[in-house]
Amino acid sequence: MIDKRVDSIEAALIDVRDGASVMISGFGGAGTPANLMRGLDACGAKDLTVIVNSLRFLEGQAPGLFAEKRVKKAVCTAARGRGKTPSDYELQWQAGELDIDMCPQGTFAERIRAGGAGIPAFYTPTAAGVELGKGKELRLFDGRPCVLETSLRADFAIMRGAEADRFGNVRFRGNQANFGMAMAPAADVAIVEVQAFSETPLAPEDIDLPGVYVQRIVLAPDTGEIRG
Template identity: 40%
Template sequence: MKTVYTTFQEAVSEIKDYSTIMVGGFGLVGIPENLILALVESKVKHLTVISNNCGVDDWGLGLLLKNNQIDKMIGSYVGENKEFERQVLAGELEVELTPQGTLAEKIRAGGSGIPAFYTPAGVGTPLAEGQEVRSFDGKDYLLQRGLQADFSLVRAARGDRHGNLVYNKTARNFNPMMAAAGKVTIAEVEELVEPGELDADAIHTPGIYVQGLIEGKQEKRIERLTLASNN
């Protein structure tokens, strides 16, 4: 059986200053909302955060950013956060932008124990400056290092006490690969069930990758609401 935490504060209590953390989700979909809120309350600082994006100004990772708890952000898309822009332009935040597919593969590689790989994405752009480029079959490829983290915080729809996880639809974005790439993975689940209740063929993340779980209700905010016209 895995550790099942009773409070979100307890779940993140081992995350200390200068930790590197991966946070699942795409926009506001599939983010571990309550674990992020607990990190904000903990006031842990100097974090390096690996995530597709940095939330919005008033929700998700944007709350950590607003609280000046993040020193470095490794991600792919940052266009929904005004505070992110302000901190970058003011020199308060270090940013490492990576093409989205490359970011996903860097995380997958890290979780698979692959230290580096070559990709054509980024060749001939500023991303390749100072990086190793090799030619294979007449085409140039850029060397990219795999990514790992001290902690991975993920969100799943269901999980059992063995740590097996099932994600709901598009919440199955960065969460599965991040679960494998963290030295310690903590899963926030909407429903915690007993072993045997999950269909073995439907499990997305095997429990071997998960060290702790906590059950909680999410707000599931909409990042950008678009309404159809009455015309």
């Protein structure tokens, strides 16, 4: 019998090892898998590659990742810290200890979607001729310059949902749907923390993320997240 439920955050993240790559859903503080983020912080894995919209909110939920220099590379759309004092990850980037791959938000989403669809790379006019496009292959399409962007895949993807059944079918609420539906197919292991388990299969019209893309689901309390 298929049952993708696990008993704890620790069990959900049990095989996250040194050198792993992890996609983390959420738009700023909205729809973030806060319990899994804290679990990632607690698991002790290092030399991580994180793929996340905003580094600031990751640092807020999992401060040890940067305070203990356990992230070697970050792919993100926003890397500005909070306030005037530089964050740990800003200081590490300035010192050459952290590799940051910054990309426009639409490109970020498409790189993930392409990874899940088996597309190795694509051209986009976004970032052509500006700082973010420097060093990337450039081609003209109908006279318009476009840069080559590579797709993104990861060992793990973590996200938050409202409800799931034992088959791994997930229903999102509000901003929980932001990057999760693209990240799950782009990861070898997709893990979803949910607010409720459904003892009966979710109705097809209620499913936002099909269970075929989900490997583990774990019950986690409401974190007071922004829903939008």
